[in-house]
Amino acid sequence: xxxxxxxxxxxxxxxxxxxxxxxxxxxxxxxxxxxxxxxxxxxxxxxxxxxxxxxxxxxxxxxxxxxxxxxxxxxxxxxxxxxxxxxxxxxxxxxxxxxxxxxxxxxxxxxxxxxxxxxxxxxxxxxxxxxxxxxxxxxxxxxxxxxxxxxxxxxxxxxxxxxxxxxxxxxxxxxxxxxxxxxxxxxxxxxxxxxxxxxxxxxxxxxxxx
Amino acid sequence: xxxxxxxxxxxxxxxxxxxxxxxxxxxxxxxxxxxxxxxxxxxxxxxxxxxxxxxxxxxxxxxxxxxxxxxxxxxxxxxxxxxxxxxxxxxxxxxxxxxxxxxxxxxxxxxxxxxxxxxxxxxxxxxxxxxxxxxxxxxxxxxxxxxxxxxxxxxxxxxxxxxxxxxxxxxxxxxxxxxxxxxxxxxxxxxxxxxxxxxxxxxxxxxxxxxxxxxxxxxxxxxxxxxxxxxxxxxxxxxxxxxxxxxxxxxxxxxxxxxxxxxxxxxxxxxxxxxxxxxxxxxxxxxxxxxxxxxxxxxxxxxxxxxxxxxxxxxxxxxxxxxxxxxxxxxxxxxxxxxxxxxx
Numbered sequence: 001x002x003x004x005x006x007x008x009x010x011x012x013x014x015x016x017x018x019x020x021x022x023x024x025x026x027x028x029x030x031x032x033x034x035x036x037x038x039x040x041x042x043x044x045x046x047x048x049x050x051x052x053x054x055x056x057x058x059x060x061x062x063x064x065x066x067x068x069x070x071x072x073x074x075x076x077x078x079x080x081x082x083x084x085x086x087x088x089x090x091x092x093x094x095x096x097x098x099x100x101x102x103x104x105x106x107x108x109x110x111x112x113x114x115x116x117x118x119x120x121x122x123x124x125x126x127x128x129x130x131x132x133x134x135x136x137x138x139x140x141x142x143x144x145x146x147x148x149x150x151x152x153x154x155x156x157x158x159x160x161x162x163x164x165x166x167x168x169x170x171x172x173x174x175x176x177x178x179x180x181x182x183x184x185x186x187x188x189x190x191x192x193x194x195x196x197x198x199x200x201x202x203x204x205x206x207x208x209x210x
Numbered sequence: 211x212x213x214x215x216x217x218x219x220x221x222x223x224x225x226x227x228x229x230x231x232x233x234x235x236x237x238x239x240x241x242x243x244x245x246x247x248x249x250x251x252x253x254x255x256x257x258x259x260x261x262x263x264x265x266x267x268x269x270x271x272x273x274x275x276x277x278x279x280x281x282x283x284x285x286x287x288x289x290x291x292x293x294x295x296x297x298x299x300x301x302x303x304x305x306x307x308x309x310x311x312x313x314x315x316x317x318x319x320x321x322x323x324x325x326x327x328x329x330x331x332x333x334x335x336x337x338x339x340x341x342x343x344x345x346x347x348x349x350x351x352x353x354x355x356x357x358x359x360x361x362x363x364x365x366x367x368x369x370x371x372x373x374x375x376x377x378x379x380x381x382x383x384x385x386x387x388x389x390x391x392x393x394x395x396x397x398x399x400x401x402x403x404x405x406x407x408x409x410x411x412x413x414x415x416x417x418x419x420x421x422x423x424x425x426x427x428x429x430x431x432x433x434x435x436x437x438x439x440x441x442x443x444x445x446x447x448x449x450x451x452x453x454x455x456x457x458x459x460x461x462x463x464x465x466x467x468x469x470x471x472x473x474x475x476x477x478x479x480x481x482x483x484x485x486x487x488x489x490x491x492x493x494x495x496x497x498x499x500x501x502x503x504x505x506x507x508x509x510x511x512x513x514x515x516x517x518x519x520x521x522x523x524x525x526x527x528x529x530x531x532x533x534x535x536x537x538x539x540x541x542x543x544x545x546x547x548x549x550x551x552x553x554x
Contacts, residue, residue: 099252113336116323191460
């Protein structure tokens with residue numbers, strides 16, 4: 001009995017020593033274009049440590065919304081050790097997309113759900129830019145889609161070079177994204193399709209850790 | 211000490227089981243039918259859940275000005291469709307762009323709506339609640355309205371053991387009701403089950419043979435649809451310009467294709483077709499024999515004209531009427547007020 005108690009104590013201590021917390025903060029980078037809406041899903045976060053171990057969060061979906069800037073700080077119950085790489089999906093996978101009514105950040109009330117052609121909007125980006133040929137210079141990008149051939153989820157890998165103890169900052173370069181999009185021609189996306197795929201394809205390039 | 215912990219855990223599990231467990235309803239799958247598509251594991255059917263869903267279905271609380279309910283467009287005695295209105299009316303008399311669909315055997319549907327744009331029964335209901343031409347009510351407003359109602363808070367609590375109503379609970383409750391609107395007790399079903407004293411008449415039998423030859427490739431037994439999307443040769447409505455399936459897949463090959471609807475209770479679900487353009491089964495048959503409009507996406511099966519004599523047309527209709535299920539149409543369980551029998 002005594003041995004068992006000892007063993008449990010050791011196990012417990014082991015747990016709290018390695019299972020600290022990791023904080024990942026997303027830092028959007030803008031230029032002169034004004035952004036009125038920036039909302040996107042970060043799901044299935046995975047951390048690869050320099051010692052070769054991994055931390056994985058399955059079936060976790062987080063809605064990051066610039067209106068609630070605190071949502072840009074993600075806290076994970078992951079060991080605080082030197083990190084090699086952080087990976088995550090921007091968007092909602094197809095299995096989750098067909099799973100009926102969901103709760104929490106996946107609640108359709110969050111305004112990231114298309115009702116008449118079911119599916120989540122992975123990323124909403126709206127604002128104004130002089131480059132837009134629209135009357136009010138506005139652009140509206142609702143990027144999503146889970147049906148092939150327009151599956152808009154993208155896996156993002158961010159090599160980590162700059163870590164401050166248990167926190168890591170990931171830059172999200174919205175300015176670069178808007179530069180890449182030809183705003184003159186593409187300034188309104190409301191449906192899954194080719195244009196949404198194009199924007200999704202840019203996403204892996206805009207996240208970095210410097 | 212460990213034994214103590216185990217004991218406490220055991221007691222906890224045991225009691226939470228005893229207290230939260232409600233009698234589950236078994237969802238009956240008739241012999242020879244495919245497995246339902248709807249995942250009942252994520253929404254265990256209970257009598258209280260069904261009654262709550264039924265109360266919501268008939269309650270205009272889900273519409274902004276409390277004027278219409280689901281049942282306004284889906285009435286049970288008209289096979290849960292909107293009789294007499296070609297295009298379902300919504301709030302303020304605004305007209306939707308499509309004919310209401312029959313709500314029957316929905317647990318087998320692989321997709322919802324005429325274009326199949328909706329992928330799960332639960333999320334279908336977001337559409338009428340948020341679509342401006344239907345209930346004109348944001349989903350969150352609907353949830354707020356329910357949370358403000360002591361009656362509903364009590365009902366939701368008794369079903370979900372949680373007094374805060376969320377959109378998920380609202381949608382699951384509605385699905386408890388809609389998934390149980392089943393039909394498998396028509397004359398056709400009795401004949402197939404070889405029940406005593408039931409058989410097709412000579413005319414119905416002839417109709418059945420014609421049906422198998424000309425219609426069953428799409429309206430496949432026993433659900434009378436294969437859940438595919440086809441262009442059955444209707445001319446495009448120049449006002450509504452409804453491209454059907456193409457709006458979902460963005461593929462021009464899918465232009466003017468629509469979901470193959472079930473034909474169960476078809477006798478009572480007039481008007482017919484996605485825009486409700488015809489009123490009688492005779493007109494439907496005439497469409498297939500002499501109204502087919504050829505276009506790029508027209509189904510292979512309908513490229514060659516279907517030729518039917520007047521007698522054969524009548525027999526085919528007589529067969530279609532054997533799909534009428536009085537038990538489903540007049541089932542008290544499906545009716546308004548059923549929820550009134552809800553016990554606390």
